[in-house]
Amino acid sequence: MNRVNALFGIKYPIIQAGMIWCSGWELASAVSNAGGLGILGAGSMYPHILDEQLNKCKAATDKPFGVNLPLLYPDIDKHIETIIRHKVPVVITSAGNPKTWTSILKNEGIKVIHVVSSAKFALKSQDAGVDAVVAEGFEAGGHNGREETTTLCLIPLVKEAVQIPVIAAGGIGTGRAMVAAMALGADGVQIGSRFVATPESSAHQSFKDRVVQANEGDTLLTLKELTPVRLLKNSFFNEVMAAYERDASKEELEQILGRGRAKKGMFEGDLENGELEIGQVSALIKSMKPAAAVVEEIITEYNQIRRELNHNNYEF
Ligand code: NDP
Numbered sequence: 001m002n003r004v005n006a007l008f009g010i011k012y013p014i015i016q017a018g019m020i021w022c023s024g025w026e027l028a029s030a031v032s033n034a035g036g037l038g039i040l041g042a043g044s045m046y047p048h049i050l051d052e053q054l055n056k057c058k059a060a061t062d063k064p065f066g067v068n069l070p071l072l073y074p075d076i077d078k079h080i081e082t083i084i085r086h087k088v089p090v091v092i093t094s095a096g097n098p099k100t101w102t103s104i105l106k107n108e109g110i111k112v113i114h115v116v117s118s119a120k121f122a123l124k125s126q127d128a129g130v131d132a133v134v135a136e137g138f139e140a141g142g143h144n145g146r147e148e149t150t151t152l153c154l155i156p157l158v159k160e161a162v163q164i165p166v167i168a169a170g171g172i173g174t175g176r177a178m179v180a181a182m183a184l185g186a187d188g189v190q191i192g193s194r195f196v197a198t199p200e201s202s203a204h205q206s207f208k209d210r211v212v213q214a215n216e217g218d219t220l221l222t223l224k225e226l227t228p229v230r231l232l233k234n235s236f237f238n239e240v241m242a243a244y245e246r247d248a249s250k251e252e253l254e255q256i257l258g259r260g261r262a263k264k265g266m267f268e269g270d271l272e273n274g275e276l277e278i279g280q281v282s283a284l285i286k287s288m289k290p291a292a293a294v295v296e297e298i299i300t301e302y303n304q305i306r307r308e309l310n311h312n313n314y315e316f
Contacts, residue, residue, distance in 0.1 A: 071096020082221020
């Protein structure tokens with residue numbers, strides 16, 4: 001049996017990324033009901049909101065689901081308490097040291113995955129006792145590694161470094177890409193951007209429409225001095241570029257970013273002044289689709305491509 005399916009008790013090794021402002025209970029429960037692992041994005045939820053979202057998610061699915069928790073979240077103790085009280089089956093931690101919370105969560109019977117962008121951090125995560133790592137390449141939307149390692153290079157590097165299951169992320173939104181990730185050594189995939197363009201995602205409709213319209217080259221990774229982030233080009237992005245042109249200081253960049261930019265863009269639909277975090281794969285997303293249809297389409301294409309590869313039987 002596939003190691004990711006066995007670890008989390010799911011049908012397909014498709015983990016939905018817990019994206020801030022986009023991943024509420026409707027998306028998480030829909031993905032879990034479709035056979036993947038749905039994830040609530042707790043980074044943009046106040047503690048009482050996470051509590052409410054967990055109640056709704058548990059009412060909407062009896063399948064396993066998880067919570068994504070950025071470790072730099074300001075009220076992390078409260079989120080941890082809520083997660084333990086709700087007996088959340090899986091937690092995906094990111095942006096921080098996996099040593100801090102892994103054993104506390106695991107002692108409560110919670111499976112822990114940590115997100116990494118290098119083999120070095122994958123090894124550290126394994127040493128910290130996590131059950132699996134998400135290895136996220138340069139193509140991914142939102143927060144990202146500074147080294148710009150692409151998914152194509154990152155997955156084999158991480159695979160060689162650790163024995164625990166590896167979940168590939170960054171640039172994956174189709175069954176074809178899932179086959180490629182598995183060929184590189186992944187045991188499963190984490191998919192974010194493709195699930196933004198679904199009716200169940202909590203993102204603003206204008207942001208969803210912008211994602212569907214996105215073309216090749218519309219996203220760039222920037223703000224490495226703060227937290228590197230991949231986003232769609234817009235007025236806010238141009239403001240950041242102008243700041244780089246005049247050699248702006250880190251403090252000036254911080255000021256331009258301000259607070260709540262991601263909410264403004266992705267949740268409130270301000271396409272010009274907000275931060276629009278999405279992956280390079282947005283160029284391949286051509287329509288809105290229910291989350292279950294996304295999962296089905298990816299699995300159907302995955303099986304078809306596998307069959308084609310077997311049939312062609314290239315051996316050199
Ligand atoms: P900002 O500091 O710009 O804004 C904080 C936002 O989070 C506000 O919109 C606020 O809502 C909301 N929020 C939710 N809970 C709290 C809380 N306990 N205290 C303060 N604000 C809270 O941060 P960002 O929007 O850039 O990022 C928010 C979180 O998401 C961070 O933890 C960050 O690490 C994570 N993140 C993760 C990404 C990823 O790729 N994994 C990408 C981007 C961010 P309100 O405006 O209603 O007060």
